Amino acid sequence: MKKYVIVTLCLLLSFGLYGCAPKAPEQPQAPADQGQGAAKRPVTAPEPEIKDVILATTTSTQDSGLLDELIPLFEGQTGYRVKTIAVGTGQALELGKKGEADVLLVHAPAAEKEVVAAGAAINRQLVMHNDYVVVGPENDPAGIKGAESCAEAFQRIAEAEAIFVSRGDDSGTHKKEKELWQAANVTDKGKWYQESGTGMGQTLNIASEKGGYTLTDRATYLALKKNLSLTVLLEGDQSLLNVYHVMQVNPEKFPQVNAAGGKAFVDFMVAAETQKVIGEFGVDKYGEPLFFPDAGKPDIY
């Protein structure tokens, strides 16, 4: 019996101690099978002073797979290591306001402006957009297909008391959804209005299982479509635009923020080469782009 105990404890110990070893040189670059761009690109950039850049972002950029493509490119070009913390836009902005992140990539223009006005974020740049769509079951129990506007569609859902699954997590999508309910003048929501309190992917799954409607960004919907029995019932309304901005957390307000790293990431996101990658992302897989690059265009949002 002793033998087994000793062997097992030794194994645990060796894993444990291995974990103690200094982490710095380990895996600065991901091994072989990352995005092709990363594999081909030699690391030429000099080692930055502070290596880690904390990126607080929304779940849609991660769940759609866009960041898996962009982050290795950025790391290869600059030598930084990005720690992506994918949470809802609400939480990402909150992390920025507390100085816990270095750079933010989010999609709630009104809330972003408040953070900039409060002095917590600087260098806010327009990156890209896609659009929100209202999805629901094929048979469309509330008959929103063909509604004149998004407001009308939301009113029809409320009148029919058809199930609507809300993110309920103060994310960018949730903020947008609340705006839309307000625009539709729907204030009393009954049992048909259900808050999932989870990310976009999970919320789509719930809506699909319950045969309900939900508001989603197009990118996440397309990425998950194969598992869902939901179709796009409303799109193209002006109010359904989904705009992403990148911004640095203000290093003057929070001295511990990696200022150079945050600036490098903002510059990277609006660089012509990156914008091209964003515009092409997803075309091979879904037959249409998931995001439309916007850097340099007038920022009217």
Place this chain on the structure above:
Amino acid sequence: MELIIQGLTKAFQLLLRGDPEVLHITFLTLRVSGLATLISLGLGVPLGLYLAVARFRGREFLVGAVNTGMGLPPTVVGLWVSILLWRSGPLGRLGPMYTPSAIVIAQAVIAIPVVTGLSMAAVQQLNPKLRLQIMALGASPIQFWWLILREVRFGILAAVMAGLGSVISEVGASMAVGGNVRWYSRVLTTAIVLEVSKGNFDMALALSFVLIFLSYSITYALTLAQQRRRRL
């Protein structure tokens, strides 16, 4: 049903082909949870033995706290440890947030009460006369503790298994303090959550099989040790 078979096949493929990302995630999980378990053993076993034997004012209060701690939700631990480790927190200057070390700290906090509570229970199951007997035979304090430790070794093994099981399977704390950073602080449970939200159910299932296989192998080895001479 089809999905389960897909997941199983995928798990085998990933492991046999030696998929670098899955291997990285698996080894990180082992390292982080192994280290957290070791720390919890180092602190929890002595504390448990002491609580079982010592008599002092406020002992019941402490024992109650340990027993409550055994069921501490990982998300709550994640939140507390985050507040300590954030840049704005008291330990923020050391920069440990969103690192594997942060996960080790949080998981150790989760496992310590489990190990302490079970070690304490193991000692308290011994015949109270044993203490008198050992003392009467003139054992030094070191000899006394060594004998007690020997008597409760099976109970301690159970504590190791429970401690490891509680940390290798938790997701709330790892997500909160580790951040689920790819190639860096992504462990099996947080990877599973991510794959589910990406809608890659086959991948999520495959990873869940890897996780179960891993915790089963470790627990099996410990169980062999525990059960070998335990036949009534």
